[in-house]
Amino acid sequence: MHTDLVAALDIGGTKIAGGLVDGHGRILLCAQRPTPAQEDGDTVMGAVEDVMAELESSPLWERTGAVGIGSAGPVDASAGTVSPVNVPGWRDYPLVGRVRAVTGGLPVELIGDGVAITAAEHWQGAARGHDNALCMVVSTGVGGGLVLGGRLHPGPTGNAGHIGHISVDLDGDSCPCGARGCVERLASGPNIARRALEGGWLPGPDGDTSAAAVAAAARAGDPVAVASFARAAQALAAGIAATATLVEIDIAVIGGGVGKAGEVLLAPLRKALADYATLSFVRNLEVAPAQMGTDAGLVGAAAAALGQRTGTLAAGV
Template identity: 65%
Template sequence: MSDALLAALDVGGTKIAAALVSPDGAVLARTRRPTPADRDAEAVLAAAAEALTELADSALWPRVAALGIGSAGPVDISRGTVSPVNIPGWRGFPIVERIAAHPAVKGLPVTLAGDGIAIAAAEHRYGAARPYRNALCLVVSTGVGGGLVLNNELHTGTTGNAGHIGHISVAFDGEPCPCGSRGCLERYASGTAIARYALDTGWRPPADDASAVAVAASARTGDPLALAAFDRAARALAAGIAATATLVELDAAVIGGGVAETGDLLLAPLRTHLTTYAALPFAASLHLHRAQLGTDAGLVGAAAVAAALFEP
């Protein structure tokens, strides 16, 4: 696979991105579309297909050897299906089969991974998790996902959902989650949750922009309600990370995704709260890092999972 490239498709609740990625993790071409998450299954598929069609117009496309898909979860890698919590139209959707039928993709191997597994693959292969044998890599964005590296190997589980930290409960009597459980981490720490909590506590968005980005802008000016929303998210993340570290004895946690792009608005209170929740000595030694690949981690990770097809 000396001069071969990998195609990557990253499906999230807010955007669908596609890219061509080199074996060393460089993104050589990219495109993106908004995710029509409020529409039916075919409309969401059409957005993904449009992104791939645009990408296939690149002169580099003939060098593509495989396509990797990273998707918000849950996923089922054994069946090639996805059921993203934030894309109601996709429930048990056969994404591998449907993407493999795209005219530009026909004949290429297609692999599927949850977005958390994808970011774990990217950060362990190219980024902040490289020095560690055992790491939890998180995506904190429209939702919260995660992936585990244990003993230097991706730990996917049978269906590909191992490490899906966004749907562990951090509040056993907490608010209901669309997944059917209660108190899920995603309900407290996602960008959507940050914005919702800020609004519920009286924060007023500038220019009618009630997004997490707007909450972050207010927090940077010292707005106490915006700061409290980020602190609450960080506390929930600390509880989830500490529980995982206690269960499987992690060396590091790596935080990526759009909300992590706020930097110390999230990471500073997270470090503080980890000192409370990660109390046992083997958990307290956990190293916390911001993802090095930024918002490209999902794409690079999907490509990294596809690259594994060619490795001994």
């Protein structure tokens, strides 16, 4: 039987998704379980095993030749372990070995979730056709990944491109990571909302204090909401410009929940980027919204597994 499919896992603090994916990035079968994030490590692994069991029960499983995992991080691909910040039961958890055992010894490729989304956007989304790209996830946190020279660049541990923890404000607030003034501390959804509230923004009668509510207020012209998004955009622009200057990317793709704010974020981001990306080789840097949506994690994990098998980013690329 020809093994033309890969199994993909997308593991986050809220849900564990699995899929069987073909060489064109199509998800032929999906399974999902809630992440029991506050339980012990083996309970969390039980949810992963439930997802895998559902995939393995399909007749398509016999066409599956490898497994790709995109996981919330930090991950350590060299050791096959994961330590997701929002899943305290998993610290240096041997996820690759456990998944390999469940699948009867199939090869398993592990990358961070930001790298997975980057792989998806480069294979099938907004970064398609670009050999050098930064893809960012701006959400509860800020993550990302790199494509360099036409190939996914996960780095030795699978975390390369983690732009959220570039420091862009040397005297800024301390970040939970231990550094100061990180992009994430300024541009993540919760921090956009926090800054708006501290500045005197008042939520509507529904009491919604999310970044999406701040985005809606900014769209309606609320000056405090506009200012909070402008500050987030400035931090993102500084991080993107630093990355572009270092490795010469030609497109930055913005995804994640905050990325869905659209021009409320992208317009000030492009304006701020013009102030930071001033050297000739970064001046024409394109900024684009992500295209892959909620399937990005699965498609990207599949791309990484296919890339290991074919020596490229994904089969046929």
